[in-house]
Amino acid sequence: MFSVTVRDHLMVAHSFRGEVFGPAQRLHGATFVVDATFRRADLDADNIVVDIGLATQQLGAVLGELNYRNLDEVPEFAGINTSTEFLAQVIADALAERVHEGALGEGARGLAGIGVTLHESHVAWASYERDLRPAR
Amino acid sequence: MFSVTVRDHLMVAHSFRGEVFGPAQRLHGATFVVDATFRRADLDADNIVVDIGLATQQLGAVLGELNYRNLDEVPEFAGINTSTEFLAQVIADALAERVHEGALGEGARGLAGIGVTLHESHVAWASYERDLRPAR
Amino acid sequence: MFSVTVRDHLMVAHSFRGEVFGPAQRLHGATFVVDATFRRADLDADNIVVDIGLATQQLGAVLGELNYRNLDEVPEFAGINTSTEFLAQVIADALAERVHEGALGEGARGLAGIGVTLHESHVAWASYERDLRPAR
Amino acid sequence: MFSVTVRDHLMVAHSFRGEVFGPAQRLHGATFVVDATFRRADLDADNIVVDIGLATQQLGAVLGELNYRNLDEVPEFAGINTSTEFLAQVIADALAERVHEGALGEGARGLAGIGVTLHESHVAWASYERDLRPAR
Amino acid sequence: MFSVTVRDHLMVAHSFRGEVFGPAQRLHGATFVVDATFRRADLDADNIVVDIGLATQQLGAVLGELNYRNLDEVPEFAGINTSTEFLAQVIADALAERVHEGALGEGARGLAGIGVTLHESHVAWASYERDLRPAR
Amino acid sequence: MFSVTVRDHLMVAHSFRGEVFGPAQRLHGATFVVDATFRRADLDADNIVVDIGLATQQLGAVLGELNYRNLDEVPEFAGINTSTEFLAQVIADALAERVHEGALGEGARGLAGIGVTLHESHVAWASYERDLRPAR
Numbered sequence: 001m002f003s004v005t006v007r008d009h010l011m012v013a014h015s016f017r018g019e020v021f022g023p024a025q026r027l028h029g030a031t032f033v034v035d036a037t038f039r040r041a042d043l044d045a046d047n048i049v050v051d052i053g054l055a056t057q058q059l060g061a062v063l064g065e066l067n068y069r070n071l072d073e074v075p076e077f078a079g080i081n082t083s084t085e086f087l088a089q090v091i092a093d094a095l096a097e098r099v100h101e102g103a104l105g106e107g108a109r110g111l112a113g114i115g116v117t118l119h120e121s122h123v124a125w126a127s128y129e130r131d132l133r134p135a136r
Numbered sequence: 137m138f139s140v141t142v143r144d145h146l147m148v149a150h151s152f153r154g155e156v157f158g159p160a161q162r163l164h165g166a167t168f169v170v171d172a173t174f175r176r177a178d179l180d181a182d183n184i185v186v187d188i189g190l191a192t193q194q195l196g197a198v199l200g201e202l203n204y205r206n207l208d209e210v211p212e213f214a215g216i217n218t219s220t221e222f223l224a225q226v227i228a229d230a231l232a233e234r235v236h237e238g239a240l241g242e243g244a245r246g247l248a249g250i251g252v253t254l255h256e257s258h259v260a261w262a263s264y265e266r267d268l269r270p271a272r
Numbered sequence: 273m274f275s276v277t278v279r280d281h282l283m284v285a286h287s288f289r290g291e292v293f294g295p296a297q298r299l300h301g302a303t304f305v306v307d308a309t310f311r312r313a314d315l316d317a318d319n320i321v322v323d324i325g326l327a328t329q330q331l332g333a334v335l336g337e338l339n340y341r342n343l344d345e346v347p348e349f350a351g352i353n354t355s356t357e358f359l360a361q362v363i364a365d366a367l368a369e370r371v372h373e374g375a376l377g378e379g380a381r382g383l384a385g386i387g388v389t390l391h392e393s394h395v396a397w398a399s400y401e402r403d404l405r406p407a408r
Numbered sequence: 409m410f411s412v413t414v415r416d417h418l419m420v421a422h423s424f425r426g427e428v429f430g431p432a433q434r435l436h437g438a439t440f441v442v443d444a445t446f447r448r449a450d451l452d453a454d455n456i457v458v459d460i461g462l463a464t465q466q467l468g469a470v471l472g473e474l475n476y477r478n479l480d481e482v483p484e485f486a487g488i489n490t491s492t493e494f495l496a497q498v499i500a501d502a503l504a505e506r507v508h509e510g511a512l513g514e515g516a517r518g519l520a521g522i523g524v525t526l527h528e529s530h531v532a533w534a535s536y537e538r539d540l541r542p543a544r
Numbered sequence: 545m546f547s548v549t550v551r552d553h554l555m556v557a558h559s560f561r562g563e564v565f566g567p568a569q570r571l572h573g574a575t576f577v578v579d580a581t582f583r584r585a586d587l588d589a590d591n592i593v594v595d596i597g598l599a600t601q602q603l604g605a606v607l608g609e610l611n612y613r614n615l616d617e618v619p620e621f622a623g624i625n626t627s628t629e630f631l632a633q634v635i636a637d638a639l640a641e642r643v644h645e646g647a648l649g650e651g652a653r654g655l656a657g658i659g660v661t662l663h664e665s666h667v668a669w670a671s672y673e674r675d676l677r678p679a680r
Numbered sequence: 681m682f683s684v685t686v687r688d689h690l691m692v693a694h695s696f697r698g699e700v701f702g703p704a705q706r707l708h709g710a711t712f713v714v715d716a717t718f719r720r721a722d723l724d725a726d727n728i729v730v731d732i733g734l735a736t737q738q739l740g741a742v743l744g745e746l747n748y749r750n751l752d753e754v755p756e757f758a759g760i761n762t763s764t765e766f767l768a769q770v771i772a773d774a775l776a777e778r779v780h781e782g783a784l785g786e787g788a789r790g791l792a793g794i795g796v797t798l799h800e801s802h803v804a805w806a807s808y809e810r811d812l813r814p815a816r
Contacts, residue, residue, distance in 0.1 A: 002493045007531040009393040013285035013301035013342070018182045020241070022189060023340040029285035029301005033394045046426045047489040052532060053430060068295040081183040085138045105428070121281040122305045122802065123143040124188060145801040149693035149709035149750070154454045158461060159748040165693035165709005169802050204703040206693070217455035221410045257689045258666065258713050259415040260460060274765045279803040290590045292649070294597060318698045319761040324804060325702060353591035357546045377700070394530060395551040396596060417665040421557035421573035431612040437557035437573005441666050476567040529553040530577045562726045564785070566733060625727040629682045667687040668732060
């Protein structure tokens with residue numbers, strides 16, 4: 001199994017609801033250093049997993065929709081705790097959709113899975129892993 | 137699959153028995169930077185993998201039993217090479233026990249697995265991965 | 273010249289005023305990984321720069337006053353851009369005050385300077401360096 | 409499952425063929441920070457995954473065959489894009505061969521798999537994972 | 545004293561002349577992870593050291609002139625060993641020129657100095673520090 | 681001002697005397713990731729700060745005298761707290777001596793200073809900086 005990972009980052013404000021979050025129930029913020037991993041069983045015709053330029057560009061585009069925002073005010077997250085693990089899933093699913101739309105190139109249709117890790121500090125991070133099924 | 141990882145560290149002395157260890161047969165020591173990863177298939181009612189505050193606290197408690205000690209003098213390790221990979225297992229098993237006892241919260245009973253990585257330097261690390269089965 | 277550095281982190285929301293900040297004029301947030309460095313010309317009677325336990329504890333206390341907050345609502349920062357470099361100064365000055373009050377131990381009165389670095393992402397950080405003058 | 413990872417690095421020149429590579433079609437170069445991971449289900453008689461000294465030495469030997477070279481001129485890579493993911497496979501396969509030859513010690517014959525990650529910068533890396541079958 | 549640092553990277557091929565370089569006399573390559581630090585005594589009217597967006601953009605532009613090239617064929621480096629420390633100076637001087645031209649904004653004319661660090665691997669890096677004099 | 685840094689590591693056992701050290705008064709250990717920085721005003725005839733091969737080799741030799749040892753039993757440290765900051769000085773002074781003896785090459789006699797940083801964990805490190813005077 002092969003994989004390629006690209007890194008970018010995201011700076012957002014948000015708050016959490018639930019006693020388990022303690023002081024993080026207050027409006028605060030985070031830098032998430034985001035690693036997006038693309039997996040496949042075999043390399044494509046160019047001997048790569050994915051066009052790393054397109055992967056970086058599309059990850060940037062996905063993050064651009066969230067960057068420099070207060071997630072408490074994003075309609076699609078209304079009533080949802082935007083935890084690090086949840087955001088990893090949001091980003092992985094958005095990348096999967098872009099793969100299916102062809103935004104990562106035709107070769108990327110052969111990808112087997114996507115994983116996203118969000119580092120919220122030097123001592124904590126969260127990940128989400130999912131399969132990719134050919135769109136056809 | 138989702139995961140959350142928290143990081144802490146541990147400073148111990150120890151020695152090894154066996155020619156394979158070369159100069160590490162002498163009493164020496166190590167800082168282990170410890171990453172504990174908690175995995176589960178779906179997020180809990182708070183939209184998280186585990187209460188990251190409890191995870192950090194319990195990892196600290198597990199490491200506190202080993203920290204600033206000479207492992208050669210710890211009775212439970214008598215006659216055992218306390219290799220980095222072995223210590224990863226000791227820590228993962230201790231965390232698993234605490235999950236089963238409820239020390240990581242009721243939601244943590246839904247965890248699927250635990251992984252522990254110990255970094256012994258900038259050029260070497262070791263990991264141990266295990267499943268978690270609901271106690272019930 | 274000797275130095276000792278301890279690391280902790282801080283998660284806040286804030287916004288900036290001024291065209292130069294672009295989209296960061298919106299309310300967003302950041303994790304700041306904070307390195308506090310204590311400098312002195314000679315080691316103290318215990319052969320150290322500073323009690324690393326007290327240094328860690330006092331850095332934690334200084335960060336605790338800012339952590340999980342929206343800096344736009346902190347009265348002392350009213351009308352001020354809480355840039356990374358500015359926050360480095362705020363933290364360094366708060367640590368300097370604690371050194372003068374004796375909170376880092378009597379030996380710490382011999383410190384020559386303090387530096388604080390705030391990492392706002394994997395690709396950007398800011399620092400502030402200042403001298404410490406004996407209180408006497 | 410246990411694993412041990414050792415890190416080393418490699419500095420090479422190369423160029424790529426194919427529009428997807430953009431400016432990387434020109435002769436350029438890279439430092440690859442290389443992590444080699446050895447996996448097995450149970451620890452060996454010395455309570456380890458692999459002799460970390462031999463693992464480091466053999467990884468160094470494998471990298472030594474590529475280090476400080478222009479990969480465009482290496483006969484075995486003629487007509488092949490020496491992408492990061494491809495090089496991860498080349499290194500993993502060379503390590504697997506050395507395991508089978510006994511170069512990592514008799515105990516290493518119990519290894520279950522090898523993974524190799526090549527970091528090409530602070531924002532991109534690639535991996536290859538493979539199983540190891542006992543030579544018997 | 546305040547500073548702000550931004551990070552980017554560069555991938556080049558080159559070779560060295562001189563016995564001291566051993567196997568690095570062969571054509572090989574490197575990824576340089578590049579940190580550019582801007583220093584000043586006081587913050588500007590926006591409470592910052594420099595517009596971090598412009599700093600990132602201008603660092604990218606400076607690196608863009610070298611990226612994905614064989615430095616042995618760059619006319620301005622003819623007969624020169626393009627060592628890591630030398631390249632740090634080349635990049636710092638190019639940034640200084642851009643500061644003087646106003647490319648980092650009017651406020652940047654108050655900068656006191658520039659430092660550039662090039663990381664050539666996880667175990668080696670080089671830096672160059674220089675003063676900046678107001679262009680006036 | 682130019683500098684070059686090389687990294688290696690050291691694994692030792694030791695204990696401290698003095699209440700300030702708390703549980704670290706017990707025999708424990710540490711991995712020190714060691715960065716040795718060599719500084720000079722101008723590059724030498726080869727366009728470098730120092731022969732990075734010799735620098736790495738000599739740092740390794742200096743660390744080899746301490747590695748895999750219990751520092752409490754090293755005669756030259758009898759009655760001394762082998763704190764991280766103190767060990768940074770020991771290593772810097774040993775490197776300075778080797779520079780003066782010519783072990784880092786003739787060109788290294790032009791070095792202006794040496795700095796050594798010892799990372800004792802991911803959240804703490806210590807440094808020592810000293811000048812070098814030409815032997816002549």
